[in-house]
Amino acid sequence: MTERFGSYQNELYLQGLGGQLPPCSTDATKLEASAREVMAPGPFSYVAGSAGSGATARANREAFDRWRVVPRMLTGATDRDLSTTVLGTRLAAPVAVAPVGVQSIVHPDAESATARAAASTGLPFILSTASSTGIEDVAEANGDGPRWFQLYWPGDADVCASLLARAKAAGYTALVVTLDTWTLAWRPSDLDQSYLPFLQGEGLAVPFTDPVFRSRLEKTPEEDRGTAILTWIGMITGTDRTWDQLPFLREHWDGPIVLKGIQHVADARRAAEAGMDGIVVSNHGGRQVDGAIGALEALPGIVAAVGDRLEVLFDSGVRTGADVLKAIALGARAVLVGRPWVYGLAHAGEDGVRHVLRSLLADFDLTMGLSGHRTLADLGPDSLQRT
Numbered sequence: 001m002t003e004r005f006g007s008y009q010n011e012l013y014l015q016g017l018g019g020q021l022p023p024c025s026t027d028a029t030k031l032e033a034s035a036r037e038v039m040a041p042g043p044f045s046y047v048a049g050s051a052g053s054g055a056t057a058r059a060n061r062e063a064f065d066r067w068r069v070v071p072r073m074l075t076g077a078t079d080r081d082l083s084t085t086v087l088g089t090r091l092a093a094p095v096a097v098a099p100v101g102v103q104s105i106v107h108p109d110a111e112s113a114t115a116r117a118a119a120s121t122g123l124p125f126i127l128s129t130a131s132s133t134g135i136e137d138v139a140e141a142n143g144d145g146p147r148w149f150q151l152y153w154p155g156d157a158d159v160c161a162s163l164l165a166r167a168k169a170a171g172y173t174a175l176v177v178t179l180d181t182w183t184l185a186w187r188p189s190d191l192d193q194s195y196l197p198f199l200q201g202e203g204l205a206v207p208f209t210d211p212v213f214r215s216r217l218e219k220t221p222e223e224d225r226g227t228a229i230l231t232w233i234g235m236i237t238g239t240d241r242t243w244d245q246l247p248f249l250r251e252h253w254d255g256p257i258v259l260k261g262i263q264h265v266a267d268a269r270r271a272a273e274a275g276m277d278g279i280v281v282s283n284h285g286g287r288q289v290d291g292a293i294g295a296l297e298a299l300p301g302i303v304a305a306v307g308d309r310l311e312v313l314f315d316s317g318v319r320t321g322a323d324v325l326k327a328i329a330l331g332a333r334a335v336l337v338g339r340p341w342v343y344g345l346a347h348a349g350e351d352g353v354r355h356v357l358r359s360l361l362a363d364f365d366l367t368m369g370l371s372g373h374r375t376l377a378d379l380g381p382d383s384l385q386r387t
């Protein structure tokens with residue numbers, strides 16, 4: 001499979017000749033500033049914000065900056081193939097759309113717009129349990145596109161089993177279990193505005209459409225929204241989870257299972273010992289533990305420890321094509337991208353998401369070629385230098 005993602009560059013130049021500009025910047029680092037202009041203050045802070053002082057979010061970017069690409073010449077990298085297989089899904093490039101909840105606070109078309117944009121770009125869409133659009137509705141919007149389901153693991157086993165069965169039936173092929181957000185971190189930017197989307201009823205389509213969850217309520221969510229919201233929040237934040245509980249997920253999910261939020265080598269080893277198919281090395285984009293290491297700092301050690309036993313995916317701070325290249329060179333099988341496309345959604349719905357994703361892929365494709373790499377297999381520690 002050879003995709004010429006870099007040709008988006010020509011498309012943008014040609015559109016410019018016709019007087020048409022892109023829906024938002026092609027530079028992901030500029031998108032946050034312009035998103036502030038088009039988003040309401042609460043939703044903007046929720047998306048852009050991070051835990052505590054923001055030290056972890058900054059560390060994510062600094063970690064990327066410490067690694068530099070060392071370009072090679074005359075390698076025949078004009079005709080590139082960036083394709084790969086991740087969690088059993090054949091992909092034209094090693095990039096996935098990270099699970100992001102409550103997209104209705106960003107744009108009325110919410111997850112359906114993002115799922116359509118992901119499908120048209122050929123990247124996997126990962127549906128959050130905190131989605132404002134239901135499992136089946138998103139599957140319909142995503143059509144033939146690849147899709148995975150992210151689980152916030154509810155304490156009620158039957159509710160959990162029901163969500164997993166629905167996701168499976170709706171064509172989600174891999175399960176991404178997020179471990180790092182069993183309660184929300186101290187997030188000053190949200191607290192200063194007393195803004196939490198869930199308490200305002202956003203983002204609960206997944207449980208609210210679930211028959212087993214509904215059976216746990218005395219009144220339906222339509223009749224008593226407040227109680228339904230609090231019941232759900234209690235279910236996903238109120239249960240201690242430990243490594244010995246993972247077999248439950250295996251019993252209820254027959255596809256690949258990935259643990260998201262791994263940062264310590266010892267946890268990566270435990271995931272491998274538990275028979276998981278993969279992990280996502282991630283600090284949740286700096287939204288959970290303030291003062292944590294930049295996620296990329298954890299990647300090489302984890303790949304060295306378990307890379308031969310499970311698939312190591314990566315997220316937190318990916319903004320450019322060079323970032324994708326660096327993470328893959330350090331051993332990631334694929335990267336997940338979060339905030340940049342959320343800002344694209346805020347600017348222009350589905351078109352905005354597509355533009356951000358295509359820009360990232362074009363940047364990655366051109367950076368691969370210009371640094372002498374024809375395929376992902378050409379990337380390795382040799383491609384980089386730590387400064």
Ligand SMILES: Cc1cc2nc3c(=O)[nH]c(=O)nc-3n(C[C@H](O)[C@H](O)[C@H](O)COP(=O)(O)O)c2cc1C
Nearest residue numbers: 047098099100101128130178284285316317338339
């Ligand atoms: C607004 C927002 C909502 C998020 N919601 C979820 C979620 O529901 N489930 C989840 O596993 N991760 C969630 N994440 C974390 C992302 O999946 C991802 O780990 C993170 O955004 C990656 O960092 P980046 O934004 O720097 O790319 C969310 C992130 C943001 C910014």
Ligand SMILES: CCCCCCC(=O)C(=O)O
Nearest residue numbers: 101130181182183184287
């Ligand atoms: C207590 C779980 C709510 C999670 C909400 C979405 C999310 O992951 C975030 O970072 O915000």
